[in-house]
Amino acid sequence: MGPSGSGKSTLMHCLAGLDTVSAGRVWLGDTEITGLRERELTRLRRDRIGFMFQSFNLVPTLTAAENITLPMDIAGRRPDAAWLDRVIDTLGLRDRLGHRPAQLSGGQQQRV
Ligand SMILES: Nc1ncnc2c1ncn2[C@@H]1O[C@H](COP(=O)(O)OP(=O)(O)OP(=O)(O)O)[C@@H](O)[C@H]1O
Ligand SMILES: [Mg+2]
Structure with a gap:
């Protein structure tokens, strides 16, 4: 602070x-x-470390789902399906997964 x-x-x-x-x-x-x-x-x-930036830094051409898994895709890893499901539901993003960042609210972008 x-x-x-x-x-x-x-x-x-x-x-x-x-x-x-x-x-x-x-x-x-x-x-x-x-x-x-x-x-x-x-x-x-x-x-080892990750944090949310003040500006969202989402990739505008990728969907919400693709933005979420992008770091793992780059690392050549597959996300654990059950964990991914849990994160998506916890953050209330289930019905926005196919949307691109410009189609999301500010809060939704931040949660992505
Ligand atoms: N690229 C830069 N070049 C020169 N000075 C910078 C640069 N980025 C930040 N500063 C300066 O460094 C200081 C610290 O900036 P910083 O962005 O870390 O502040 P902050 O605590 O995150 O502020 P805020 O709460 O407004 O986000 C500020 O005085 C700012 O003007
Ligand atoms: Mg700052």
């Missing part, structure tokens, strides 16, 4: 390996992120 402009988003970007620090060191659990190669950062972002 902190006032607008105090560095919350910047901190998140550094913790997720999306941005690099000019001073200091960044640790995620037992892993020091500072100095990791781009390849290792990619794996870390894929497997």
Whole structure:
């Protein structure tokens, strides 16, 4: 928590390996992120950390369902069907899965 402009988003970007620090060191659990190669950062972002951006960053040409599974598709993995079902129902997205981001409300986009 902190006032607008105090560095919350910047901190998140550094913790997720999306941005690099000019001073200091960044640790995620037992892993020091500072100095990791781009390849290792990619794996870390894929497997260890995720967060919701202030802007949604959905892929406009993909459906809600495709946006949800995109990170796993890129990683070459298949989502667990039962888990995916549970997430979709918990977030009330069942009847919006075939819609593209522009056809979703702001809250629906954020939940996707
Ligand atoms: N790309 C950038 N180049 C230069 N300065 C930046 C850049 N991005 C952010 N800043 C500055 O860094 C500071 C921290 O920004 P940051 O986005 O981390 O704030 P925040 O705490 O997330 O704010 P908010 O609550 O408004 O989202 C701000 O003063 C901002 O102007
Ligand atoms: Mg912010």
